[in-house]
Amino acid sequence: MLTNFIVALVERILNTSLKLDSTLIDKLEPVSHKRLLIDIRDWQQQFLLVFTEQHLHLYSTNEKQFDCMISGDIDTLIALKNPAMLTQLIRQDKLDLQGDLNIAQGFSNAFSAMDIDWPEHFSRYLGDAPAQQLWQIMQNAKRQGLVTDKKVAATLTQLCQDELKVTIHPLELDQFKQQTRQLKGQVAQLEQRINQLLQLH
Amino acid sequence: MNENQEKTTHFGYKTVAETEKASMVADVFHSVAAKYDVMNDLMSFGIHRLWKRQTIASSGVRKGHHVLDLAGGTGDLTAKFSQLVGDTGQVVLGDINSSMLKVGREKLHNLGLVSNIDYVQMNAEALPFPDNSFDLITIAFGLRNVTDKDKALRSMYRILKPGGRLLVLEFSKPEHEVLSKAYDFYSFNLLPKMGELVANDSESYKYLAESIRMHPDQDTLKSMMEDAGFEQTTYQNLTGGIVALHRGFKY
Ligand SMILES: C[S@@+](CC[C@H](N)C(=O)[O-])C[C@H]1O[C@@H](n2cnc3c(N)ncnc32)[C@H](O)[C@@H]1O
Numbered sequence: 447m448l449t450n451f452i453v454a455l456v457e458r459i460l461n462t463s464l465k466l467d468s469t470l471i472d473k474l475e476p477v478s479h480k481r482l483l484i485d486i487r488d489w490q491q492q493f494l495l496v497f498t499e500q501h502l503h504l505y506s507t508n509e510k511q512f513d514c515m516i517s518g519d520i521d522t523l524i525a526l527k528n529p530a531m532l533t534q535l536i537r538q539d540k541l542d543l544q545g546d547l548n549i550a551q552g553f554s555n556a557f558s559a560m561d562i563d564w565p566e567h568f569s570r571y572l573g574d575a576p577a578q579q580l581w582q583i584m585q586n587a588k589r590q591g592l593v594t595d596k597k598v599a600a601t602l603t604q605l606c607q608d609e610l611k612v613t614i615h616p617l618e619l620d621q622f623k624q625q626t627r628q629l630k631g632q633v634a635q636l637e638q639r640i641n642q643l644l645q646l647h
Numbered sequence: 648m649n650e651n652q653e654k655t656t657h658f659g660y661k662t663v664a665e666t667e668k669a670s671m672v673a674d675v676f677h678s679v680a681a682k683y684d685v686m687n688d689l690m691s692f693g694i695h696r697l698w699k700r701q702t703i704a705s706s707g708v709r710k711g712h713h714v715l716d717l718a719g720g721t722g723d724l725t726a727k728f729s730q731l732v733g734d735t736g737q738v739v740l741g742d743i744n745s746s747m748l749k750v751g752r753e754k755l756h757n758l759g760l761v762s763n764i765d766y767v768q769m770n771a772e773a774l775p776f777p778d779n780s781f782d783l784i785t786i787a788f789g790l791r792n793v794t795d796k797d798k799a800l801r802s803m804y805r806i807l808k809p810g811g812r813l814l815v816l817e818f819s820k821p822e823h824e825v826l827s828k829a830y831d832f833y834s835f836n837l838l839p840k841m842g843e844l845v846a847n848d849s850e851s852y853k854y855l856a857e858s859i860r861m862h863p864d865q866d867t868l869k870s871m872m873e874d875a876g877f878e879q880t881t882y883q884n885l886t887g888g889i890v891a892l893h894r895g896f897k898y
Contacts, residue, residue, distance in 0.1 A: 450697045450704075479710040479733050494704070498730045505704035 718789020
C-alpha cells in the first residue's frame with residue numbers, strides 16, 4: 447500500500463508538470479494509450495505507465511500485459527538517459543526490451559524534456575522535513591538496491607508522526623477530535639443515567 | 648422450516664423480509680448520496696483512493712475495452728476507466744440508486760468526462776445486458792449491499808466476455824485480532840457518530856458498519872465466485888485485510 451501511496455504522489459507530480467508545459471502533450475501523443483511496463487529488477491517492482499489524451503497514469507502492478515516492456519536494475523535504467531548505451535547494455539544482459547521499442551523511445555523523449563524539481567514537489571505535498579527525508583531515502587535506496595515495502599513503511603510511519611500533511615488535514619483532525627470529545631461526554635452522561643436507573647431499582 | 652414463512656435476509660444485523668431489503672438499502676444510499684464523497688474520504692482517511700488505485704492496477708484495462716462499473720455510485724472508478732479505454736471503448740456506470748447515479752453523472756461531467764460513459768440504473772442481480780458483453784466488471788464496496796449475492800455473481804459471469812475478468816473490492820476480515828478489535832470499535836462507535844455529525848445520518852452509517860460485518864470473509868467469497876463459474880480466482884488483502892480485492896476470470 448505504501449508503494450501505492452508514493453506511486454500516486456509521483457503520478458500527481460507528473461501530471462502537474464504536464465499541465466504546465468503543453469508541448470509535452472504533443473510529445474506524448476504518439477505513445478497515447480500504449481502500455482509501457484517498467485520492470486525494476488533490483489527493486490522487484492513493476493510499474494505500468496500509460497498516457498491518455500491529457501493524463502499520465504502510473505501504477506504499481508503485477509499485470510503481465512504491455513505494448514512495450516523494459517527491464518533492468520535501477521542503475522541501468524537511469525544510464526539509459528544516454529541512448530548510446532542501449533545496445534551495449536542489452537548485449538551485457540543488463541537490459542531487456544520487448545515489444546514496440548518506439549514506445550519506450552517516445553516516453554523517454556518526453557521525459558527528458560521535463561525538468562521536474564522532485565524535492566520541491568514532494569515538500570509541497572508532504573511538508574519540508576519529511577520530503578527531504580523521503581528524497582534522501584530514495585537516493586540511498588537507489589544506491590543500495592532493493593526498496594522493500596517494509597523499509598518504506600517504517601520511514602513513512604516515522605514521517606507521519608512528524609508532520610505528514612497528506613493523509614488528513616489538521617482541520618479535519620481537530621474536528622474529529624472535537625467530535626470524539628463530544629461523544630465521550632455523551633457516553634459519560636449515558637453512563638450516569640444508567641447508574642441512576644440502577645439505583646432506582 | 649415452515650414452507651410459508653417469508654424468505655428473510657440480513658439488513659445489517661436486522662433480519663428483514665427479502666423483498667424489503669432492496670428498498671431499505673435504497674433509502675440508505677438516497678440519504679447519503681450528496682455527502683457520499685466527503686464521508687468516504689473522512690471515514691477511511693482517504694485510503695479508499697489507494698484501494699481503488701489497486702483495483703485499476705489489477706484490471707488489465709486498455710484502449711477499446713468495454714467496462715461495467717457496477718454499484719459504481721459516484722463514479723470514482725468510472726472516471727479512470729473512461730480515460731483508459733479511450734474513445735473506442737465504453738464504460739457503463741451502473742447503480743440501483745438514482746440519487747447516486749445523479750451525483751456521479753454531475754461529478755464526471757464536471758471533470759469533462761462525457762463521450763464514452765453511459766449511466767444505467769440496474770440491479771446487480773439481473774443485469775440488463777446480453778451474454779458476453781464486457782471485458783471487465785468491477786464492483787467496489789457494492790456486493791455487500793446486494794440481497795442475493797450468488798445470483799448477482801452468476802449474472803456478472805453471464806455478461807462477461809470469455810477472457811474477461813471480475814474484480815470485487817469489498818470490506819473483509821482483518822488478518823489480525825488486534826486490528827480487528829480496533830476496527831470494530833472504530834466502525835461501531837465512531838463511524839455512526841461521524842455520520843451523524845457530517846451527514847446528519849447516523850442510522851445509515853450504522854447500517855454500513857453492520858453490513859460490513861455480515862459480508863462473507865475472503866475464502867467464502869472466493870468459493871462463491873468459483874460456484875458462479877469464475878476461474879483462476881484469487882484475492883489480495885489490502886490494509887491488513889480490512890479490505891480485500893478478489894479477482895476471477897471467465898474462460
Ligand atoms: C458504498 S457505495 C459504493 C460506490 C462506489 N463503487 C465507490 O466505491 O465509491 C455502494 C453502492 O451500491 C449500490 N447498490 C446497492 N445495492 C445494489 C444492487 N442490488 N445493484 C446495484 N447497485 C447496488 C448503492 O446504490 C451504492 O451506490
